[in-house]
Amino acid sequence: MKSVMILTVWLIMIIMATPAAHGLGSRPKPDDGPGFARWIVSQNSWGVLTTLDFNKSPFGNVLSFMDAGTGIPYLYDSTKLDLTGIYAVADPRASLTVTEYVLGYCGSNDPQWPICAKLTLSGQLEVLNKSLPEGKWAEEELIKRHPQFGGFPKAMGFDVLKLNVQQIYLVNDMKPRKNVSVIEYFRV
């Protein structure tokens, strides 16, 4: 009897711990700005990264990324071949935009209808040194999550770009765009 109770307690603990193990599994309530922002980043694996071209005009590009559970987006791009990578080296200012439309949470709503959530993280891109631990780890992890990255030719300047987030803009209900606190975003 005692062992059954212990087993039951263990099972309950495992079940309760499971969502936490996946981090951010279920869609948070729209008024939880930081939680919602972390959730939508954790669920997406690609977005539009925008940098500034040599005329300082905006240039958007579709890139895959990973969040790796911390809320920090890491990307993989060539700083020799791809315009985004080349622009990022010249001027690190960037924004990453994602939407829950591609996750299937918007039903029949238009991608622009405000309750179909969209998020923009803006900040500065940093090219990580791949001989240091964070850069080495991020490259391995990016290739694990996006296996085709392993097929990019190593000699062509593929680098890990880390987006150091400075501002977070969220639209997820019929209210004006939310400015989510970056500190609270990382605390989630």
Added chain:
Amino acid sequence: MKSVMILTVWLIMIIMATPAAHGLGSRPKPDDGPGFARWIVSQNSWGVLTTLDFNKSPFGNVLSFMDAGTGIPYLYDSTKLDLTGIYAVADPRASLTVTEYVLGYCGSNDPQWPICAKLTLSGQLEVLNKSLPEGKWAEEELIKRHPQFGGFPKAMGFDVLKLNVQQIYLVNDMKPRKNVSVIEYFRV
């Protein structure tokens, strides 16, 4: 049994023939840059529009658009309430990014794998005068194609934004990014 088979074959043929009826229905060959660019714009109904914020940093936002058969993207946004609309009035430089990933043409390829096509149109946004024919037509047509636009409060400064395209960047095969001629794009 035979009639069921005939019906099935007919249904499959009708379904397969449907895209051609829309003009730019079938996916062009990747080496046809202008045709491919026109096709991918015609097939998409939303993308990421990027403008410059007041610090001249890039700010991406998910917006719906229409092409209306001309290759010119028209968008509908509030120039009073939404950051993108507000920024566009202050500085018209912008880019619109779309991908065929959301159209289901990429199979198991990663959104960043080069044969999964992505396109960036860059240029200047123009706020159309809705009392003139082009603005009036575009607003009606945008609401027809994106019915929820009809639910945006008229008093909140919703305007038609036209992207006057000046440069076109296309990635659609294992080759460097293509610069598509804007003249040839409009000739398609």
